[in-house]
Amino acid sequence: xxxxxxxxxxxxxxxxxxxxxxxxxxxxxxxxxxxxxxxxxxxxxxxxxxxxxxxxxxxxxxxxxxxxxxxxxxxxxxxxxxxxxxxxxxxxxxxxxxxxxxxxxxxxxxxxxxxxxxxxxxxxxxxxxxxxxxxxxxxxxxxxxxxxxxxxxxxxxxxxxxxxxxxxxxxxxxxxxxxxxxxxxxxxxxxxxxxxxxxxxxxxxxxxxxxxxxxxxxxxxxxxxxxxxxxxxxxxxxxxxxxxxxxxxxxxxxxxxxxxxxxxxxxxxxxxxxxxxxxxxxxxxxxxxxxxxxxxxxxxxxxxxxxxxxxxxxxxxxxxxxxxxxxxxxxxxxxxxxxxxxxxxxxxxxxxxxxxxxxxxxxxxxxxxxxxxxxxxxxxxxxxxxxxxxxxxxxxxxxxxxxxxxxxxxxxxxxxxxxxxxxxxxxxxxxxxxxxxxxxxxxxxxxxxxxxxxxxxxxxxxxxxxxxxxxxxxxx
Amino acid sequence: xxxxxxxxxxxxxxxxxxxxxxxxxxxxxxxxxxxxxxxxxxxxxxxxxxxxxxxxxxxxxxxxxxxxxxxxxxxxxxxxxxxxxxxxxxxxxxxxxxxxxxxxxxxxxxxxxxxxxxxxxxxxxxxxxxxxxxxxxxxxxxxxxxxxxxxxxxxxxxxxxxxxxxxxxxxxxxxxxxxxxxxxxxxxxxxxxxxxxxxxxxxxxxxxxxxxxxxxxxxxxxxxxxxxxxxxxxxxxxxxxxxxxxxxxxxxxxxxxxxxxxxxxxxxxxxxxxxxxxxxxxxxxxxxxxxxxxxxxxxxxxxxxxxxxxxxxxxxxxxxxxxxxxxxxxxxxxxxxxxxxxxxxxxxxxxxxxxxxxxxxxxxxxxxxxxxxxxxxxxxxxxxxxxxxxxxxxxxxxxxxxxxxxxxxxxxxxxxxxxxxxxxxxxxxxxxxxxxxxxxxxxxxxxxxxxxxxxxxxxxxxxxxxxxxxxxxxxx
Numbered sequence: 001x002x003x004x005x006x007x008x009x010x011x012x013x014x015x016x017x018x019x020x021x022x023x024x025x026x027x028x029x030x031x032x033x034x035x036x037x038x039x040x041x042x043x044x045x046x047x048x049x050x051x052x053x054x055x056x057x058x059x060x061x062x063x064x065x066x067x068x069x070x071x072x073x074x075x076x077x078x079x080x081x082x083x084x085x086x087x088x089x090x091x092x093x094x095x096x097x098x099x100x101x102x103x104x105x106x107x108x109x110x111x112x113x114x115x116x117x118x119x120x121x122x123x124x125x126x127x128x129x130x131x132x133x134x135x136x137x138x139x140x141x142x143x144x145x146x147x148x149x150x151x152x153x154x155x156x157x158x159x160x161x162x163x164x165x166x167x168x169x170x171x172x173x174x175x176x177x178x179x180x181x182x183x184x185x186x187x188x189x190x191x192x193x194x195x196x197x198x199x200x201x202x203x204x205x206x207x208x209x210x211x212x213x214x215x216x217x218x219x220x221x222x223x224x225x226x227x228x229x230x231x232x233x234x235x236x237x238x239x240x241x242x243x244x245x246x247x248x249x250x251x252x253x254x255x256x257x258x259x260x261x262x263x264x265x266x267x268x269x270x271x272x273x274x275x276x277x278x279x280x281x282x283x284x285x286x287x288x289x290x291x292x293x294x295x296x297x298x299x300x301x302x303x304x305x306x307x308x309x310x311x312x313x314x315x316x317x318x319x320x321x322x323x324x325x326x327x328x329x330x331x332x333x334x335x336x337x338x339x340x341x342x343x344x345x346x347x348x349x350x351x352x353x354x355x356x357x358x359x360x361x362x363x364x365x366x367x368x369x370x371x372x373x374x375x376x377x378x379x380x381x382x383x384x385x386x387x388x389x390x391x392x393x394x395x396x397x398x399x400x401x402x403x404x405x406x407x408x409x410x411x412x413x414x415x416x417x418x419x420x421x422x423x424x425x426x427x428x429x430x431x432x433x434x435x436x437x438x439x440x441x442x443x444x445x446x447x448x449x450x451x452x453x454x455x456x457x458x459x460x461x462x463x464x465x466x467x468x469x470x471x472x473x474x475x476x
Numbered sequence: 477x478x479x480x481x482x483x484x485x486x487x488x489x490x491x492x493x494x495x496x497x498x499x500x501x502x503x504x505x506x507x508x509x510x511x512x513x514x515x516x517x518x519x520x521x522x523x524x525x526x527x528x529x530x531x532x533x534x535x536x537x538x539x540x541x542x543x544x545x546x547x548x549x550x551x552x553x554x555x556x557x558x559x560x561x562x563x564x565x566x567x568x569x570x571x572x573x574x575x576x577x578x579x580x581x582x583x584x585x586x587x588x589x590x591x592x593x594x595x596x597x598x599x600x601x602x603x604x605x606x607x608x609x610x611x612x613x614x615x616x617x618x619x620x621x622x623x624x625x626x627x628x629x630x631x632x633x634x635x636x637x638x639x640x641x642x643x644x645x646x647x648x649x650x651x652x653x654x655x656x657x658x659x660x661x662x663x664x665x666x667x668x669x670x671x672x673x674x675x676x677x678x679x680x681x682x683x684x685x686x687x688x689x690x691x692x693x694x695x696x697x698x699x700x701x702x703x704x705x706x707x708x709x710x711x712x713x714x715x716x717x718x719x720x721x722x723x724x725x726x727x728x729x730x731x732x733x734x735x736x737x738x739x740x741x742x743x744x745x746x747x748x749x750x751x752x753x754x755x756x757x758x759x760x761x762x763x764x765x766x767x768x769x770x771x772x773x774x775x776x777x778x779x780x781x782x783x784x785x786x787x788x789x790x791x792x793x794x795x796x797x798x799x800x801x802x803x804x805x806x807x808x809x810x811x812x813x814x815x816x817x818x819x820x821x822x823x824x825x826x827x828x829x830x831x832x833x834x835x836x837x838x839x840x841x842x843x844x845x846x847x848x849x850x851x852x853x854x855x856x857x858x859x860x861x862x863x864x865x866x867x868x869x870x871x872x873x874x875x876x877x878x879x880x881x882x883x884x885x886x887x888x889x890x891x892x893x894x895x896x897x898x899x900x901x902x903x904x905x906x907x908x909x910x911x912x913x914x915x916x917x918x919x920x921x922x923x924x925x926x927x928x929x930x931x932x933x934x935x936x937x938x939x940x941x942x943x944x945x946x947x948x949x950x951x952x
Contacts, residue, residue, distance in 0.1 A: 056712045059588050112535050112766075115906065204680050205765070205906035229909040233766070236532045236910075289681070290588075290709070430591065430681035433705040434712075 021372040024461035026379045030316075033458075034383045034451045037308055041447035047304030048439050050078060051297055051359075055290040055434045062287040063327035064096035064258035071283050072263050075299070075324045079265035082307050084322075086268065089261035092326040092337040096258040097121055099287060100251040102224060104195075106234065107131065109242040114234070115227040116195070117288060118252045119179060120211035120330050122223040125193070129249030130155075130222070132192045136238045140178050143185055152190035155246050157238075158182050159231050164201040168357060168420030175199025175424070176210075183223035184214045193248050194223040197231035202425035205229050209286050210428045211330050222250045260284075260326040262334045265303070267310045269457060271317035274345075277453040278321045278352040278411075279305065282328030282402055289432030293423065297437060297445075298355035299324045305449035309457075316457035318350055325402040328356070332401060339405030343467070346410040351456040351463045354400030355445065357418040358427075359437045362448045364390050364417040366397035368407065370464025377414065377463075380455045387447055389416075408472045412463035414456075416448050497848035500937035502855045506792075509934075510859045510927045513784055517923035523780030524915050526554065527773055527835075531766040531910045538763040539803035540572035540734035547759050548739050551775070551800045555741035558783050560798075562744065565737035568802040568813040572734040573597055575763060576727040578700060580671075582710065583607065585718040590710070591703040592671070593764060594728045595655060596687035596806050598699040601669070605725030606631075606698070608668045612714045616654050619661055628666035631722050633714075634658050635707050640677040644833060644896030651675025651900070652686070659699035660690045669724050670699040673707035678901035681705055685762050686904045687806050698726045736760075736802040738810045741779070743786045745933060747793035750821075753929040754797045754828040754887075755781065758804030758878055765908030769899065773913060773921075774831035775800045781925035785933075792933035794826055801878040804832070808877060815881035819943070822886040827932040827939045830876025831921065833894040834903075835913045838924045840866050840893040842873035844883065846940025853890065853939075856931045863923055865892075884948045888939035890932075892924050 054074060061071045072089065079087040097120055104114040135150060136157040137143040143151075143158055158178050162170040176199060183194040198208035207225040214220045226234065237244050263283065269275065281298020285291020302322040309320050325334030342349065351369070365384060367377045374393060381391030398404060399413025407413045426432045456463065464470075530550060537547045548565065555563040573596055580590040611626060612633040613619040619627075619634055634654050638646040652675060659670040674684035683701040690696045702710065713720050739759065745751065757774020761767020778798040785796050801810030818825065827845070841860060843853045850869060857867030874880060875889025883889045902908045932939065940946075 052712065056709060056716075057586050059586065110533050110535065203907075203909075203911050204682065205909065206681060229907070229911050232911055233532060233909070236528065240532075431679075431705070433679075433681065433709070435679050435705050435708050 021370065022461060024373040024376040024459050024463060026376050026455050026459055030455055030458035031379065031383060033312065034455050037450040037454055038383060038387065038447045041308055041450045042443050044304060044308060044443065044446060046307045047300040047442050047446045050300035050303050051292055051437060052434060054296045055292045059290045060287045061283060061285045061291050063094060063260065063284040063330050065287065068260050068284065072261055075263045075283060082303065083310055084265035084267060086266040089263050090337065090341050092260050092262055092334050093257055094260065094327045094330065094333040095254045096256055097254050097330060098252060103249045104224065105247050106237060106244065107247050108245040110237060112233060114230045115205045115207055116224040117207040117209040118250045119183065119209060119223045119225060121213060121254065122250060122252055123220045124253045125222045125248055125250045129247050130192055131245060131247045134238065134244045134246050136235065140182055140185065143182065146189065148189045151186065153192055155193045155195060155248065156186040156191040157195045157234060159197040159235060161197060162199060162201050162424060164421050164424065166419050166421050167417065168423055171199060171424055179210050179225070180212055183212045183221060184218050187214060187218045187221040191221060193221050196225050198225040198228055200228060200424050200427060200429065203228050204431065206429040206431050208428040209288060222248060224250060262326050262338055263324040265322045267306050267315060267320040269317050269319040270315045273319050275348045275350050276319035276321040277456045278323060278349055279354065279449055279453055280323035280325060281355050282334060283324040284327045284329050285432065286329060286428045288430035290434065291432055292434045293358040293432050293436050294427055295356050297359035297442065301355045301359070301442065301445040301449050304446035305453055308450045309454050316454055318457035320453050320457055328402050332405065335402035336405045339409050342406060343409035346467055347465050349406065349411040349465050350459065351412045351414060352399050352403045352406065353414045353416055353452065354403045355416065355449065356400050356402065357420050358423040359442045359445055360419040360422060361441050361444050362389050362416045363419050364392055365414060366392050366395040366417065367414040368396045368398055368470050369412045373461070373463040376459055380452055383451045383455065384448055387444055389448060407470055410465055410467045410469040412465045414452060416452065497846065498937060500849040500852040500935050500939060502852050502931050502935055506931055506934035507855065507859060509788065510931050513926040513930055514859060514863065514923045517784055517926045518919050520780060520784060520919065520922060522783045523776040523918050523922045526776035526779050527768055527913060528910060530772045531768045535766045536763040537759060537761045537767050539570060539736065539760040539806050541763065544736050544760065548737055551739045551759060558779065559786055560741035560743060562742040565739050566813065566817055568736050568738055568810050569733055570736065570803045570806060570809040571730045572732050573730050573806060574728060579725045580700065581723050582713060582720065583723050584721040586713060588709060590706045591681045591683055592700040593683040593685040594726045595659065595685060595699045595701060597689060597730065598726060598728055599696045600729045601698045601724055601726045605723050606668055607721060607723045610714065610720045610722050612711065616658055616661065619658065624665045627662065629668055631669045631671060631724065632662040632667040633671045633710060635673040635711060637673060638675060638677050638900060640897050640900065642895050642897050643893065644899055647675060647900055655686050656688055659688045659697060660694050663690060663694045663697040667697060669697050672701050674701040674704055676704060676900050676903060676905065679704050680907065682905040682907050684904040685764060698724060700726060738802050738814055739800040741798045743782050743791060743796040745793050745795040746791045749795050751824045751826050752795035752797040753932045754799060754825055755830065755925055755929055756799035756801060757831050758810060759800040760803045760805050761908065762805055762904045764906035766910065767908055768910045769834040769908050769912050770903055771832050773835035773918065777831045777918065777921040777925050780922035781929055784926045785930050792930055794933035796929050796933055804878050808881065811878035812881045815885050818882060819885040822943055823941050825882065825887040825941050826935065827888045827890060828875050828879045828882065829890045829892050829928065830879045831892065831925065832876050832878065833896050834899040835918045835921055836895040836898060837917050837920050838865055838892045839895050840868055841890060842868050842871040842893065843890040844872045844874055844946050845888045849937070849939040852935055856928055859927050859931065860924055863920055865924060883946055886941055886943045886945040888941045890928060892928065
């Protein structure tokens, strides 16, 4: 009810603002220039070279790990070598979680070594590991319904399966909830440890790691993901109805706090240099892979787009800002720090969009902008049409995970939706490597970002960025 | 030239034999019964249950490892529970090669942990590992052409790439030659160790192991396979032209000799019980996976076919024999022992076929039989047509790896070619697990084997099995 009321108030305010507001407009000359950018992007390899370089010369970038600082230095140098007008960093603090080793095996009734990865923030098992009977559940709801007695002292396994979808919806509906909420729930019921079927859509013996969390007051328990074939195996073993025992040894945990940074590069606008379009991705990655699709590609796409714009005969009116966010994976720390640092000048952030769903083709644009800027988004979308991008004017577009905090603070945002069909095959696994990126698809992404960022920076009028302009509808 | 001459002599002999020989014939009643078998096979789950059971209750079956004996006991019990008339084992001796651990990392110019697997028969590195500069080659020929000085003391990397093909031809042309021949060649040139791009067609961070060998007089060197994305990474690093160093630590090696066994089950023929059709697969597997496609499925297909035949109102004239061969992977030991034990009664082995290329649909039948049995093979192939199987009468069919020795000794053989397009994505990796098998495709395989084995067992006349009947044309 509270939510409905506040929405009603927001609508009244919006209608009032709309009446007074002159429609935002994209100049014809800018549309023409954007078409040229779009075509040049389709043969430009800056984004590929960026992704190739970061994944080859740095590799895995676990937040607070050895490569955290190295990767920042690499990006600073890259931005400078590409001729960005300004390059700077902004500090971000976060816990240092380390992974040293993990082992699991079914010891009875049939010995099997299991392919597992500890979840981010999982504590270690006692040295030497634990051995306990396994109790399996189909879903988080089934675990919720279980008595504490049936779970106490046992290793809880929860095994729903994600399916591949273009919009990646199963991650939010199935994968992420079990991974983030399961361990805490099992701990509350007295479980010794928590295992899940990886939040992924593949059938490889490569588990998907990812962050988990524990509710306040709950003593954390060791938590790890099984690869999907290992989850199948465990389910087949459990189905035989014999007592099933697993030995689990995790050596990992939080070791104090770390100070990293967001890395920011900017192409200075020719007319309104203090206003800017902001785009980017996150620089940290999970450690088993080299963080190619998640999310070297995101920063690379933004960098490629900005670099193309910088090479135009004249810069756009507003600035073009690229952010390589710190530690998205373990709790959006970079995005939150960025919002804290920039919410005071939120109106200067004309529009923003982060790329963090791989590098397959962008198929849709959605926007969260003021109503009088809808036509301008429509005009931008027209330039994207030859790239296969459709505008869904009825949907919101929150701009991506690292921009969620600054969007919540009032920045207008667009979402440029990548095809996520293959993304969760590789996400958070050792398989997140350069070969999963198709250079042609990557260039299509750059073309989309180049068009959108350039035209937003050239727009006459704004997209509605203002303190509190986009009150967040919290998910229940 | 020598080969052409001997072929000409063989042709003369064949024509003479043909003239004197009455054509082998498949009775009409048997063809009718085979059609029924074919249809029943398409809804029979014996092969699936076999594969599910062996991969779940036993799992990986490295020859001479802990599961070698356990798996034999499992198969003996399974054959008995399925009502085979005779079940026995025949001893097979082979070296015991053990794998304990393997680690590799690029240490300069960019630190990266590499996903590797030691090759079968690789010796260990000295404790603590070795560290050496890497020298890379595109192909075995390039390594052959290299001077010893350019290789001495270095870690040699050879990186040709296999491509997926329906007939799996790249394995014989590209993958297997580098793996089996590369380490010995590198050792002869004084290399410290050998790395290859996995013999596989996938892009997963799961290396493909497999057997290697060293020529007489060559001191073995440590040899391991990189996953394909790791090979890509190493190639990108090498391309930068900076000295590249790898640390390699393998703990593995040969530890004496082991006595395993072929496991044999038979459905006794009603008229000529001493004559038999022989089919099967190999019971050993590489250790990273659970040996589902390679080769639990092969034994399962043969077992499923034999079990269907056993349930007929009357057994076929000849016996139906299923062999679960010991240690195919590390040198065809089971197949050679089988030939040694059975070559004296080679004429009793009416025909044979092994399944060892996964469990995807069979698309082709080829045969190595006497000319006067070609029409009988054609008649059998007619019954297979509704299953999508084509008969290529112009090609040979040697019956598969474990039957190659007994075929060389004179047993007539058919090859029932599975679609190998996906096979080398998973072959010899941790990904060789039950989920890679499509139950419907598996049943198609059973249908083909049931038809072929039943009709061969019912044939009037033989297929040409006789001592030395099929002189092998050695590949140059």
